[in-house]
Amino acid sequence: MAEVVKAPQSPVLELAEVRKSFGPVVALRSGSLSVDAGSIHALIGENGAGKSTMVKIVAGVHRRDSGTFRFQGGDVDFGSTAESKGSGIAVIYQEPTLFPDLSVTENIFMGRMPRGRGRRIDRKAMWAEARELFQRLGVDIDPRRPALGLSIADQQIIEIAKAISLDASLLVMDEPTAALSGVEVQRLFAVARSLRDEGRALVFISHRFDEVFDLCDTVTVMRDGAYVGTHRVADTTVPELVKEMVGREVGDLYPKSPATIGEPILQVDDLQSAGVFHDVTFQVRAGEIVGLAGLVGAGRSEIARAVFGVDGYDSGSVRIGDRAVPPRSPRAAIKAGIAFIPEDRRQQGLVVDSSVARNVASVIRGGLTRGGLLTGRAENRAAAPWAAALEVKTNALDMAATTMSGGNQQKVVIAKWLATTPKLLIIDEPTRGIDVGTKAEVHRLLSELAGQGIAILMISSELPEVLGMADRVLVVCEGRITAELDRDTATPETVMAAATNTAPSELSLSKDAEMVHEVTA
Amino acid sequence: MSSHTLTRPPAPAESSASAARRVLGGLLRSRELAVLLVLVLLVVVTTAKSSNFLFGGDGWRDLLVTPSILLLLAAGQTLVIITRNVDLSVGSTLGLTAYLTGKLFIEVPDLPVPLVFLAGLAFGALLGLVNGLLVAFGRVPALVITLGTLMIYRGVFLEWAGSDRINPSDLPAGFLSLGTDQLLTIPVLTIIALVVVAAVGYYLHTSRGGRELYAIGSDPDAAQLFGLPVTRRVLAAFVVCGALAGLAGVFYAARYGSISSNAGRNIELEAVAAAVIGGVAIFGGSGTVWGAAAGAFLLVTIDRALPVLGIPDFWQRAVVGALIIGAVVLDRVLKKRQERRLIEARDQS
Amino acid sequence: GSDDDGGDGGDGGSGGDSSSITMIPKNLGNPYFDASTAGAEAAAEEFGGSVEEVGPDTATPDSQVSFINTAAQQGAGAVVVSANDPSAICDALEEASSAGVKVVTFDSDTEPECRDIFVNQADAAGIAAKQVELIAAQIGDEGEVAILSAAANATNQNAWIELMEADLEENHPNIELVDIVYGDDDDQKSFDQTAALLSAHPNLKGIISPTTVGIAAAARYLSTSDAKGKVALTGLGAPSQMKAFIEDGTVTEFALWNPEDLGYLAAFAANALASGDIEGAEGDTFEAGKLGEYTVGADGVVVLGEPYVFDAENIDQFKF
C-alpha cells in the first residue's frame, strides 16, 4: 500500500504492514519502513505513533503479531535482542541501558569483550579500543571509570559508542539527541555521516525537525501506529511533514500571548550549592514566563530542584510572596504554592505503575480525605476533570500510566500539578520527547496559565521554545546566571553567547541559528 | 558535559607513575583490604592475649579450617548476590548433603572419598538447579523462592532423617581425617575452599560470563534489553551456589563427624552477612568474592576470638551485629566518596 | 477424666482415651530422647497403651507449647515432657491438666506446681557429685576445668551446674572452674565451643559436658587435637556415641543413666496417673514393670536411680 521511494539496490531493512498489540493496546497497526544501505532514514511521528515499538521489533525485544520483516534480503523473526545483534543490527534505545556498576569500557563491550590467552578478557585491548572510539566521538571520558555518576549526555554518548563499535550494517537510534547539546549533536552527526558513507544504513528518530533536515536523506512519517508516507528530505518541508504527522495543520507552535505581569511571586536570593551553582538571584512575577536557558549540564535543573526543595542548598533564600520557603522540603514548597514538573517523566514525574487517577490526585489527596477516610472514589472524582481538561487519552482512570505514550504521560504530570492550583509553576523540559501536536498544546496551555496570573519558570534546552515562549530569559552557564535578556533582546546569538560564556562574534553558530529561524518561522 | 570538553584533547596514555599510584590508591581504598586488615588486627590482639590462638598446633589449624565451610557458602552466595538475587536455602542444602554423605558411607562403606565429594557437589547443584529454575524462569524474587525452598529442603531433611543421626563411627577414618589433615601445615579443607574461592574470583574477574553476572545485577532490565543470556547466567549462579553448599555439606561431615537434622540450620544469614561485610552490595552489581571470603574469615574468627579476649559468650552476637552494621556504613561512606570523586572528575574534564 | 484402660494398645492415639501418652522431648533428632521414647514404647506395650512422640525441631522455650496444646485438644491420657524452660510451658501444662490430661515431666523439670510427677533420672546432687568426682579423679584434683553445657536455659543442666560449682568450691579447692559455655545441643556449635575453650584457656586440664550431644562433639574435637590425652573430658554421654572415644583414649570415664529406663519409668508413671491409680502425692507407690516398685517422693519427684559410670571395661555391653 505504501508508496515507498525506491532506491536502486534492494533495501537493507524492510518492514511492511507490521502489527503489534499489547493486550488491548494496539501499539502498531500497520507499520512500514524501508531503509537503504548508505543512507540515513528519519522516522518521525507524534508521541505514541509507534516508533519505539517498531524499533523494538527490529531489535528483537518484541515480536510482531503479523506483517513482513525482512533484513538484508531475507525474512527474519528475532526472538531476542541477541539474535538481532548477531545479524548486524545495532540499536540505541530511547531509555539508556547502562550498567552503573561496570566500567564505561565494559559497558561498551559487554557480551563481546575481546579475549586473549586462556579465554581471559583482554582489558588492555578493550581500553585501547574504547579510547579510540571516544576519540572518534571527540569526547574525553576515562574508559575505566564506572558508568555510575555520568551525566545523561555522557550516558547517551556511551550508548552511541556502544552501537558504533558493534560494526553493524544497520544502526537504529531512538531519539539519541534528546539529551545532547548542540555541539554534541553535531559531533554525533559527523559520525553518523561517516557511517553512512561506509555504506551502512541508519534509522534516526527525533522530534526535532532541524536535526532531521540536517542529517537525513529520507524520512518516513507515522501516525497512530500506521505508516503515512516516505519522502526525500530534499523534496519536503516542515509544514508538510507536520501536516502528515498530526493529520491536520498545526497553527502557531509558540502561541505566546502578551502577558499582564503582576506582583513578584518567586524571589530567589544568593542561592548557592558548592560545586553545582553559585550566586543565583532572580525573581518570577505573576503572569510571567521566565525561561531558563543554557547548555545541558549547566545546572538549570539543579537550581529548580533546590528551589522546590528536593535538593538542599548551602546558603541563600527562596521566598514565595513574602513568605520564606524552608529548604529541603518539597512538601513545604507545595504548600507555599510551588508546582514542579521535573525533566525525567518516568523516574520523577510519575509513578508509572500507579493508575492515572492516583497519579493525578497524588499531590492533592491530603485534601480529599472525608471523615478521616481517603477513598479511591474521591480520587477518581478529583482526577477526572483534570484528566479531561488536558485530554489525557485513556479509557479508564485505573489504567497504569506505564501503558501510555510519552506525550500522554506528560499530560498526566501537568494535570497532577495544575490540580494543586499553584502560584508558581516550574517546568523542566516541558516538551522533551513530545511531538509537535502535543507541543503546541502544551505551549498554549503555558500561555493560558500565565494569562491566569500564574508565574512560570520554564527550563528548556530548545532555543526556539525559550525564545518563543519566555517573557524574560535567564541564561545559565556553569552554575551561574550569566545573562538576563528580555523578550526583545533575546536572540539565538545572545543566548548562546551567554550560555557558552563567549562573545557573540566568536560563535560559529550561524548554521544552528539559521535552522532555528527556519523552524520558528 | 560542560562546554570546554570540546577543546580538550582526549586523555593521553597515562604514565607508569600515575598507574602505580592508581593501583596503590585502589588498594588503600579497597574494601577487601580493609576487612583483611581488621582480621589481621583481631588475630594479633587475640594472639597477644593467648599465644596459642595462633601458635598452638590446634590454634593455627582451627584458625584456618573453621572458616572453610562458611568460605564456600559465602563464595556461592556472592555469585548469586552479584546477580541481584539471594539464596536463603544454602543452610538446608548443606544439611541435606551432609546427611547424604553420611548415608552414602553407611550404604557403601568403602566408597572412594573423591567420589563422595563429587556426589555432594552434584546433589547440591541439583538443589541449586531447582532454585535457579524457579527464579530464572519464573522471574520471581529469589528471596521468596529460596525462603520457600529453605523450608521445603529442611522439611524433607527432617522427614528423611527423623531423629536418626550420623555418628563419627559411621564414617570411614580416612574421610574423617580430612577434617584435620594438613598440607604444609595448611588444612586440606582450607586449601580446597581457597582454591574454590580463587576459581570463582578468577571467573568473575576475567571471563565474559563473570562480567555479565555483574551486568545482570547492576541493571536486570538493561541486561534483558541488551540481549545478555540473563536466564542462563542466573540459573548457573544458583547451580554453582547450590553445588558449593553441597560441597560445604561434605566438609561439614568430614569436620564434625556427627550430623543430625539440625546441621546447617540458620547458617544462611551468616553467609549473607559474610558477603555483606566483605563489601558485596546486597542489590547486586558490585563486590568481589575475595571480600566475601575475607568477611567469612572475619566472622568466624570473631566468634572464636571473643571468648579468648574474655568477652562472654553471650555478647558475641551483639559484636557480630555491630560489625555488620559498621561494614554497611563503611561501604556507604566509601561509595559516597567514590561518587563524589567521579562527579568531580567529570566536572574537571 | 479417666476411665479404665482397655487393652487396645497400638492405635494412632487420636482418641480421647486415658491410655494414650504423648511424649514431648526437648527436641527431635536427639539420640538420648530416641532411647527414652523407645523405653516408653516398650512400657506402653506392657501395660497396653499407646505412645506418640511429637516435638519441636529445635529446643526453644516456646516450641513445646503448641504440642502440649494439641495433646490437650486430642484428649490424650497423659503428656510426658522434658522441659526446655521451667516456666514457659507451665501454663500450657496447667491448661492440659484442667482438660483432664495428666502431666509427667522427665529428664528436665518444670516448676513443681505445673506437673503431677517429675521422673528424675537421678537425684540432681548425685549427678553433679558424680561428674565432679570423675573429673577430679582424672586431673588429679587440681587445675582448670570448664563446662560445656547444652542450651543456656536448660533446667536440668543449670541445676547440675549450680550444684557442681558449690561442690567444687567446697570440696576441691585446687580445681578452678574457669568457664561455662553453651553448645545448644548442636553438634557444630558444641564442637566449635570446645575449640574456643581450648584456645581461650591454654592451661585447661579438664572439661565437663553434662549433655550427650556436647560430650560427643567435645570428644570428637579432642580426638583430633593436640590436647588429646592432656585435657580430660567427662560428663554425661551415650555409650554408643562415646565408644570410639573410649577406645582411642580421648575419654576414660563418663556417666549416664539408662535413658530407655527413664522413658520406661516415665510412661509407667504417666499410666498410673492417667488410670487413677495414683495422684502424684508424696508416698504414692506404683509398679513399673521390670524396674519394680517406685514411690513418689517429696514435690512429686520419682527418682530412677544412681547414674552409671561407663569405661573401657563395660562400654561394649550397652547399645543405646
Added chain:
Amino acid sequence: MTTTIERAVDERTYASYSRPLLWRLVMTREFAIITVLITVFTYATGQIPNFDGPLTLYYLFLDTAPIMLIALPMTLVIITGEIDLSVASIMGLTSVMLGIGFSDVGLPMPVAILLALAVGAVCGGANGFLVAYVGLPSLAVTIGTLALYRGIAVGLLGTEAITDFPEYWTDLAKQRLVGDELTGGAIDSYPVILIPFVVLLVAFVWLLHFSSFGRGVYEIGLNDEAARFSGVDVERTKMWLFVLSGVVSAFAGIYYTLRFGSARGDNAEYYELQVIAAVLLGGVSIFGGRGALHGVVAGVLLIGVLQSAMRLDGTSTNIANIVIGLLLVGSVMLTSVLSWVSALTSGRARREPPPPPHNPQQSAASDATRSH
C-alpha cells in the same frame, strides 16, 4: 480542517475502572489465598478429629498472635520496598527489658511495659534512621540489627530467665474474651489478645488503604524518587514505619513474655522468617508497591490453620513446613507459571522457521499470550 489544535469543548468523560468490580475482586492473589484458607479450614473442620473442638481456634489465635501483630507493620515496610529482619530480635530484647524492668529494677508492671515499648521504638528507630536517613539497604541493616538486638538480649540475661511476673498479667495474655461464667461453662474460642489485634488491624487498614500516608507508602515502593517529587516525605515515612514495626514487635514481645510467663534472651528466636513468609504468602510483593492487608491476614491464618490441622492429624511439623514452603513458592509462581505454559506453546512456534508473512494469526496468538 482546523487551523489550530482546539482544546476539546465537550469534556471527555472517563470510566473509573476498566474492569467490572467482580473481576477486580476475584482476579487477585489475595482472593486466591483467602480461597485456599477457606478450603483448608473447611476440610480440616470436617475431616480432622478434634479440629472443630473449642480449643482449636483459641490456641490458633494465641499461637499466631505475635505473627499476626508484626505482620501488620511488616506489610507496610515491605510495600515501601524495604524489609525488617530484626523483628524477632526486638521481641527478644523487649522481653528481656520487661523482665529486667519489672523484676530487677522493681518497676510497676505498666511502667515496665511502657519501658519495653519504648525500647522497641528505639530499636525500630535505629533501623529506620540507618535505612531512611543514612540510606543503607534495609536487608543488610536489619541482618545486622537482627544479630545486635538478639546479642544484647542474650548478653543482658545470660542463662537467667525471669519468671516472677504477676499472675494478673500472665493470665491476661491468655484471657478469653468472654469468661466461662458468662457462657455457662462453654469455652469461648477468642482470646483477649484479639482486641489489640483488631484495633491495630483497623488502624493499619486505615493507614495503608484509606489515608494519604498509605498512598505514599505504595508510591515509595513503586518509585521513591517520583514520590519525593510529589511531596511525599520518603525518609520520614520509612522512619515511622520502622518505628511502628519496632513498637508492634515490642508489643508482641510483651505478649509473648506474659503468655509464657518467662523473659529470656532467646525468646521468639527465628520468628522473623515466619512473619515474612506469612506476609509474602498474603500476596505482598517483596519488591514493594503491591499488597493488601486482607491478603496478609489470610496468609497468617493459613499458616496457622495448616500447622494446627497437621498437628492434630498427627502429621509431623516437617510436612507442615514443606507445605508452607510449597505454598510460598507456588503463590509467587502462579502468575509466571501461567505465562510459562503459554510460552511453551509459543516456544514451539519459535523453533519453527519464522512464520511466513501470509500466516499472521499464529504468531499473533502466541505473542499476545506471551506478553501477559
